[in-house]
Amino acid sequence: MNAYRIRKINAIARKGLVQLGQQFVVSDDETDPHGILVRSSPVDTDDFPSLLAVARAGAGVNNISVAKATERGVCVFNTPGANANAVVDLVFPMIGVWQRNIYKGISFCQSLAEIEADKVAKEVERRKAAFRGVEIAGRTLAVIGLGQIGVRLANGGVHRYMKVKGFDPKPVLANIHKLLPDVQITQTLSDAIGDADIVSVHVPLIDKTRGMVNREFIARMKPGALLINYARGPIVDEDAVLEALASGQLLGYIADFPSVKLIGHEQVLLTPHLGASTTESEENCARMAVRELANYLMYGNITNSVNFPNIETIPADQVRTRLIVINRDVPGMIAFITNILGSHQINISSFKNESNGSIGYNIIDMEQDVAEEIITEIQGDENVIRTRTISFAR
Ligand SMILES: NC(=O)c1ccc[n+]([C@@H]2O[C@H](COP(=O)([O-])OP(=O)(O)OC[C@H]3O[C@@H](n4cnc5c(N)ncnc54)[C@H](O)[C@@H]3O)[C@@H](O)[C@H]2O)c1
Numbered sequence: 070m071n072a073y074r075i076r077k078i079n080a081i082a083r084k085g086l087v088q089l090g091q092q093f094v095v096s097d098d099e100t101d102p103h104g105i106l107v108r109s110s111p112v113d114t115d116d117f118p119s120l121l122a123v124a125r126a127g128a129g130v131n132n133i134s135v136a137k138a139t140e141r142g143v144c145v146f147n148t149p150g151a152n153a154n155a156v157v158d159l160v161f162p163m164i165g166v167w168q169r170n171i172y173k174g175i176s177f178c179q180s181l182a183e184i185e186a187d188k189v190a191k192e193v194e195r196r197k198a199a200f201r202g203v204e205i206a207g208r209t210l211a212v213i214g215l216g217q218i219g220v221r222l223a224n225g226g227v228h229r230y231m232k233v234k235g236f237d238p239k240p241v242l243a244n245i246h247k248l249l250p251d252v253q254i255t256q257t258l259s260d261a262i263g264d265a266d267i268v269s270v271h272v273p274l275i276d277k278t279r280g281m282v283n284r285e286f287i288a289r290m291k292p293g294a295l296l297i298n299y300a301r302g303p304i305v306d307e308d309a310v311l312e313a314l315a316s317g318q319l320l321g322y323i324a325d326f327p328s329v330k331l332i333g334h335e336q337v338l339l340t341p342h343l344g345a346s347t348t349e350s351e352e353n354c355a356r357m358a359v360r361e362l363a364n365y366l367m368y369g370n371i372t373n374s375v376n377f378p379n380i381e382t383i384p385a386d387q388v389r390t391r392l393i394v395i396n397r398d399v400p401g402m403i404a405f406i407t408n409i410l411g412s413h414q415i416n417i418s419s420f421k422n423e424s425n426g427s428i429g430y431n432i433i434d435m436e437q438d439v440a441e442e443i444i445t446e447i448q449g450d451e452n453v454i455r456t457r458t459i460s461f462a463r
């Protein structure tokens with residue numbers, strides 16, 4: 070087999086890239102890749118004719134044309150949890166920076182460079198009352214979105230002696246099992262945010278969450294609360310935030326997504342999309358994304374896809390051909406595929422099928438070569454999105 074061509078978009082940590090063996094050629098400017106490794110840059114999967122898969126080294130996939138990818142049988146991966154510690158590790162310090170007026174205190178200290186050395190200590194004691202803050206212990210934290218980040222943040226709040234509430238309309242059970250018992254899961258959004266001093270949003274950017282934090286959302290919050298957005302900029306309606314800051318409904322807004330409207334506002338603290346920017350997180354994401362992509366390209370196996378079901382099977386020694394069939398999940402597809410193979414006297418040594426409710430994914434192993442016409446016959450069905458054969462030269 071010729072090498073798989075990988076296009077690397079954005080900086081992907083070396084500790085991940087080195088996992089790619091000689092079967093892969095990685096470059097920043099490949100125009101017709103089989104696989105793409107990306108972080109936050111936009112990817113239109115229709116731009117790449119031979120594309121089989123995109124691996125997002127990170128959580129959010131709003132920068133990738135997932136719907137188009139699904140229609141073309143292109144698998145999209147992300148790396149759940151790989152950068153969650155990094156985000157939580159930043160949100161709590163940022164709450165402290167706000168609640169304790171640290172950013173104002175730091176710039177005050179810098180201004181002391183201008184005065185005489187023997188007056189510095191006296192000036193510090195004279196002026197420090199202006200930067201007195203409030204503690205987070207005892208305050209109520211509402212976490213919206215109890216996923217990989219939300220659960221860690223909620224538990225972190227408990228460890229900081231906060232009263233913690235969490236809301237998620239469709240949580241993943243495995244995440245909920247990791248919540249500390251002291252976290253109160255609410256049935257409604259209002260129950261979570263109604264009396265919270267701090268509301269932190271950790272949901273993906275999808276159609277339903279775009280502009281989710283709007284005037285109505287903010288009106289349901291406790292007056293004078295702090296709003297935090299380390300999820301995505303467009304989840305929050307910035308005009309609504311600015312109005313609420315002016316009226317006192319919100320005391321402050323902390324976000325990872327600077328915009329012209331927010332920059333320079335004295336009740337807004339901004340970081341430059343730094344949530345996942347730690348050495349550990351970048352390495353975790355890169356390792357995970359590379360493993361997912363390589364396993365898909367070499368074997369058709371799927372772990373952590375956002376548009377295809379998880380499926381994994383190791384080819385037995387005697388297998389020569391692995392046929393992958395990606396189809397719309399309608400009745401009769403398995404019978405359709407096996408009937409065609411059977412009618413050509415092809416013996417199937419292993420057949421594995423998984424569905425995510427809309428896409429069916431089949432891995433069919435055979436101990437012989439399969440003629441191109443047979444694949445074309447399968448591909449001819451209107452519900453077959455894509456076929457692919459992987460040959461194992463033994
Ligand atoms: N600032 C950064 O650098 C950074 C880093 C990592 C992730 N993120 C963003 O944070 C998001 C969450 O990351 P994660 O790893 O926790 O993802 P996740 O998929 O583990 O969790 C997201 C959770 O949000 C829930 N959810 C969806 N719609 C909701 C709604 N309307 N109300 C409440 N909950 C809702 C989902 O059910 C899920 O449990 C990502 O999609 C990404 O956009 C940003």
Ligand SMILES: O=C(O)CC[C@@H](O)C(=O)O
Nearest residue numbers: 108109127128129345346
């Ligand atoms: O790659 C990054 O630096 C940010 C990643 C983050 O936004 C995510 O969604 O995981």
